[in-house]
Amino acid sequence: MAKTKIEDINRNIYDIKNEDEYEFKIEKGLTPDIIKEISKQKNEPDWMRDFRLKALEIYNKLELPTWGPDISELNMNDIATYVKPKSKLNSSWDDVPEDIKNTFDKLGIPEAEKESLAGVGAQYDSEVVYHSMKEELIKQGVIYTDMETAVKKYPGIVKEHFMKCVPIYDHKFVALHGAVWSGGSFVYVPEGVKVDIPLQSYFRLNSPEAGQFEHTLIIVNEGASLHFIEGCSAPKYNKVNLHAGCVELYVKDNAHLRYSTIENWSKNMLNLNTKKALVGKNASMEWVSGSFGSKVSMLYPMSILNGEGAKTEFTGISFAGKGQNLDNGFKVVHNAPNTSSVVNSKSISKDGGKCTYRALTRINKQAKKSKGMVSCESLMLDDISISDTIPVNDVRTETAEFSHEAKIGKISDKAIFYLMSRGMSEEDAKAMIVRGFAYPISKELPVEYAVEMNNLINLELEGAIG
Amino acid sequence: MEKIKLNETPVRTSRNFNMNNIKLENIKIPKVIKTFDNISINNETSKIQIEKTSNNNYDLTYGLGNIFTNQVKNNSNQSLKVQVDSKTNKELQIDFKFDSNNSNLVDSIIINANESSKGTIIIKYLSDENKEYYHNGIIKLFAKKNSNINVIVVNLLNSNSNNFVSIDNELCENANVNYTIIDFGGKNSISNYYSNLKGEHSSNSLNSIYLGKENQLFDLNYIAELRGIKTNIDIEVQGALTDKAIKHFKGTIDFKKGAKKAKGNENESCMLLSDNAKSLALPMLLCSEEDVEGNHSSSSGKTGEKELFYIMSRGFDIKEAMKLMVRAKFNKILENIKNEDLKNQIINEIDKKLD
Secondary structure: OOOOOOOOOOOOOOOOOOOOOOOEEOOOOOOHHHHHHHHHHOOOOHHHHHHHHHHHHHHHHOOOOOOOOOOOOOOHHHOEOOEEOOOOOEOOHHHOOHHHHHHHHHOOHHHHHHHHOOEEEEEEOOEEEEEEEOHHHHHOOOEEEEHHHHHHHOHHHHHHHOOOOOOOOOOHHHHHHHHHOOOOEEEEEOOOOEOOOOEEEEEEOOOOOEEEOOEEEEEEOOOOEEEEEEEEEOOOOOOOEEEOOEEEEEEOOOOEEEEEEEEEOOOOEEEOOEEEEEEOOOOEEEEEEEEOOOOEEEEOOEEEEOOOOOEEEEEEEEEEOOOOEEEEEEEEEEOOOOOEEEEEEEEEEOOOOEEEEEEEEEEOOOOOOOEEEEEEEEEEOOOOOEEEEEEEEEEOOOOOEEEEEEEEEOOOHHHHHHHHHOOOOHHHHHHHHHHHHHHHHHOOOOHHHHHHHHHHOOOOOOOOOO | OOOEEEOOOOOOOOHHHOOOOEEEOOOOOOOOOOOOOOEEEEEOOOOEEEEEOOOOOOOOOOOOOHHHHHHHHHHOOEEEEEEEOOOOOOEEEEEEEEEOOEOEEEEEEEEEEOOOOEEEEEEEEEEOOOOOOEEEEEEEEEEOOOOEEEEEEEEEOOOOOEEEEEEEEEEOOOOEEEEEEEEOOOOEEEEEEEEEEOOOOOEEEEEEEEEEOOOOEEEEEEEEEEOOOOOEEEEEEEEEEOOOOEEEEEEEEEEOOOOOOOEEEEEEEEEEOOOOOEEEEEEEEEEOOOOOEEEEEEEEEOOOHHHHHHHHHOOOOHHHHHHHHHHHHHHHHHOOOOOHHHHHHHHHHHHHHHO
8 A cells, every 4th residue: 555645834934935044143152141131131129130140050960851852952052042123012913023023923923913812912023012901801910921021020920920930040042041031921911700711822932943942821810710821933044043941830739721832943943842730639631732833842741739639631732744853742740639640642743753751740649549551652653753752650549540551653554444445545544543543633722723633644545545 | 789770671761661671679690609409390291301501602682781690600509401302292300499598599590492392391490488589591492394392381480589580482484482471579679581483473472461460470471572474473461469469560572674474462460459569551552564563451450340359259258359350351361281290289379368
């Protein structure tokens, strides 16, 4: 039977490059003087500058990971960690410079804002260039702004939460993030407020040989709820770009947060991102994640279930094509009684791409009567690709119930045969099976993102059957 | 005392997960190995021959680590070679009995299963109750074309001892190897199992039971590499932990490129009988070949309350009910042991450990 060709993700939209124009670009490298300069450019309070310098010290002490994909090509001396775009923060798209606005137009952000979002933040290189939220949410006390504004305007809340959920000594790239972070979103949802329509932040890195280090801090207070969507992309350059963002989520008692991500970085990007949620009593945290871009991705969102009855769910898909090594997964720690976690992960490898599902489920002794369930499935589309599953399951109480299952394989010949016997062509049958494989994830995304994901898994079938 | 790091996984993961290797403290590795003579051998047929050998010249793909591998290769006090030529399934049983005069065993056992041969090799490690004994052994199996071999390794050492075992199998075309490991003894019981399924249509099933109590630590690192077409591996691991016992299970099924139509299944299940016991598992699937089927599942948790209630409503006290539950869980694997005496000995040991 001829091989079905499944095309790479169509990147035409994402690969649009603007001129590398900026108001300020920091020199490449990572020194205390560079850190001080970033802080000065941002006109930050002293405590934040000192925090950055402390993080740099820790970065220099920590080792690179001794596991996972090879990231030895990363040389911080080749990366500019701060690129200030030639635009201030605006609350109207009309005030955003034409070329930057055009980029976000093509990515469909203003359109989505009009149709289905309650608020939008758009970051271009190292700074947020647009932020806006519906008036009724402002009246309800919801805060949605860029991190720089939050540091200055809400220092009490920021100091209490900033890099407390993800401490700077967690790993080397968190320490790096602490030293050079820039941009990102701050969301504060007051007690009992339900934000029914999603907020979305979009991160775009245009500058070559640069890094993006946005910080997202979301606090969903008691009984409140929020759906937050994060999108990211960059055009492809010959040298590596680096993304080391950090997402800290505080989901207080009885609150609910859904955090959806469509990651479509260019294939020269090292995506070394860190995301963590602290989940309170009877609160729930849902992660929905689509990982399509990047040359290397090491991304393992984490939920720490600290409150009794806390719940978390992770639904994720990775699609690795030629030259990509996507090492993704999920971590959960059960720290309180009657907590529960459900993980549903899928991956597709093709054209020599490598997908790894790497994970941790830990049910601690105090997490009496907690439950964990993990399911992961990997689809291999050819015999030059690689797919690995590396989960750690750590159960420390007899009252817990935990199960894990994983499957690996190719598209079933029987399923193709069945569909073909119903009159479908081989190409259509295979396309349907791959879409069906991804469906449990796409159905969790907002409609417009599900459509985008289906476009991302652009199937083009060719070749003779026989 | 310095920590010894051993039993590395084939692929590393985050150091924070504590599963890449095991670090042991206070392990006395004997420098001088005295003789170990308390061995009994029971042979059903002359077609399975056993002899002493001085040749420990073989390669291990993994093993527990250089310290342990080199000790066996250079300083063993028992080196045996088993030659299987039988055409019917006959048994050879080797019992190593530790006592105060035989307290350190460093053994190398080579099993050559010749073409189309059949046989069952039972290797038991037994000890009296009190002393701390040391066992470090390698079992190397060469399963030639069309051979059909059962190997049963039984560790019934006392819980003061240290047990280190490396198993390394090479399977040729159409070879079929059924391995059963009963792992009950040792304060630390550290085992490394590796199968190289290089021959087309070769097949390996590995069934393993562990039962931990008090402060016992089990570190099981089972690795199967599927290289030949239509090769097959089935790993079934059942265990129960009580008191403060800890188990690390690391199971790897690695489909190498070219292993077309290979199949691999791995199931690991742990019953936790105490709130101080810990069960850690790392069931890995590595895949560089498209046309394969790989599955793994892992579970841990408490004994079923409904089942326990049902058994107790029939007049059993909780301890007896627990024993029944554990035995029932292990039964699927114990059924593979055809030697009734051995099976009864294992069942008695289960009852004794859960008393």
